[in-house]
Amino acid sequence: MTDPRTALLARPSARGWRTAPAPELLDFHRSIPGYAPTRLVDLPSLARELGVARVWLKEESSRYGLPAFKMLGATHAVARALSARVGVTDRPLPFDELTERIEQSGVLELVAATDGNHGRAVAHCAALVGLPARVFVPQGVSEQAIEGIRSEGAEVTVLDRPYDDVVVHAAEQAAADGSLLVQDTSWDGYEQIPAWIVEGYASVLSEAVAQLHDAGADAPSLVTAPTGVGAFAEAVVRFVRSGGFARGLGSSDSPAPQVLTVEPEAAPCLLTSLRADRSVTVETGGTIMAGLNCGTVAASSWPVLRAGVDLSAMVSDDATAQAVRDLAALGVDSGPCGASSLAAVRLLAAQGQLPAEGNLLLISTEGRAANPLPADF
Structure with a gap:
């Protein structure tokens, strides 16, 4: 069992980092056959559990007919x-x-x-x-x-x-x-194709901003980023640090959300690298979070994550499996990689590091069809 004191790293220095806005690609993605925005789900019972004002979850369980955001x-x-x-x-x-x-x-x-x-x-x-x-x-x-x-x-x-x-x-x-x-x-x-992939991932956040705006919701104070090689986490950091939420929600006076990355205990390459302040390759093990089971942070993502990640967490398979089941009970289709977001904010809550009046945006990056729970979970 991982010591909870080593499962989370807070990095206050990231608050001051800024970057230029990425290209807006929603019109391109809308042009592709099968496009439809994924759901943004309001989860008041989780907000009560976590002691925050609001919990929103972006459910990437069906994207162009595939069970993940990729x-x-x-x-x-x-x-x-x-x-x-x-x-x-x-x-x-x-x-x-x-x-x-x-x-x-x-x-x-x-x-x-x-x-x-x-x-x-x-x-x-x-x-x-x-x-x-x-x-x-x-x-x-x-x-x-x-x-x-x-x-x-x-x-x-x-x-x-x-x-x-x-x-x-x-x-x-x-x-x-x-x-x-x-x-x-x-x-x-x-580097070029990975950079184009990162730019494409930002449409998850662009959609979420539009949906929050339509719901009359405040900007989030924390956004989760399930992290394997770091490409999606880089997209989240770039969107947040370029003022994407402030632009879309007209909340320029609000501080940028914190970015919380989350990895499995079996493959914490980003957390290990942030602690060492250099890119470190870790030996990976077995995990139900198969899509996050990566031993090395992408070279082009590392400088952005090093500069802009506020909080980095690693979560256990048991905690993540429970999150899958709890989200299913709330009508949310989330596989282990996606449900790791809930496991991570629960870790923060247990350590008293969630803002009492905060609004959380959990990104669930896959549905259960992408990666079902093993029978022994």
């Missing part, structure tokens, strides 16, 4: 990469136009490594433009998640290696002419 990043990155191949470098072309020009791009297949949801999103994008996809996954990814990737028409290879090594293997496989690697983690020399 399509927002994959669609933008694939569209930008293919658009660049046909000479359009300043914007993503619509997918119907890319389909017509796919031969001109010279791309013959999409390749990705994944611990679940990202690979399915890449496979779905490949199908949208009429390309095959090859996806590599580590051992420990649920059979249901693997079958989900295959259902998009992708070739799936399971490797008996940790996630970080599977990423290396996928990059090697994509070195051939005609292969396009679409990866949500970055390293020296591979």
Whole structure:
């Protein structure tokens, strides 16, 4: 059992960090077949439990028909990469136009490594433009998640290696002419596609702002960011630190929300790195939070997370499984990665670190169909 005193890191220095606004991509995402905004759910019973004014949850259980948010990043990155191949470098072309020009791009297949949801999103994008996809996954990814990737028409290879090594293997496989690697983690020399993925993820926050505005709600005082390699957490930090909530809700006098990242105890690469004040690779273990089971923070995300994360937490599988069940009882479809947000704010509440009049925005990044609880949970 992890000592609760080491499961949470507060970083007051992050409050003063600012960055420029990211591109607004909701119009692009609306242009893709199957677009619909995901639910923003008001959870008053959780607000009472946690001792805060309001708890909102953004439920990413059905995004373009897939049970996670990952399509927002994959669609933008694939569209930008293919658009660049046909000479359009300043914007993503619509997918119907890319389909017509796919031969001109010279791309013959999409390749990705994944611990679940990202690979399915890449496979779905490949199908949208009429390309095959090859996806590599580590051992420990649920059979249901693997079958989900295959259902998009992708070739799936399971490797008996940790996630970080599977990423290396996928990059090697994509070195051939005609292969396009679409990866949500970055390293020296591979930064552009991960950056486009991060930009795409910001549409989760843009939607949430519009929904809060329509509900007449105040800006959140804390936003959660389930964290694997750090791409989604980077998107949250950039949105918050560029004043995204203040712009959308007309609350320029309100302080920016705190950003709370959350990782499994089996793979706390960001928390470990923040404590060391340098990027650290950790050895990973088994966890029900398969999509967060990553040993290294993406190289391009690390400087942003180091500068802008207010609170970093790691949560146990038991606490997260309970959060899955509790959210289900409230009518919320959340898998373990998504429910980790609730487990993390409960950790804060237990340590007296939630503001009494605060408004919380929990981001649930996947539904149960993406990653069901194992039978022994």
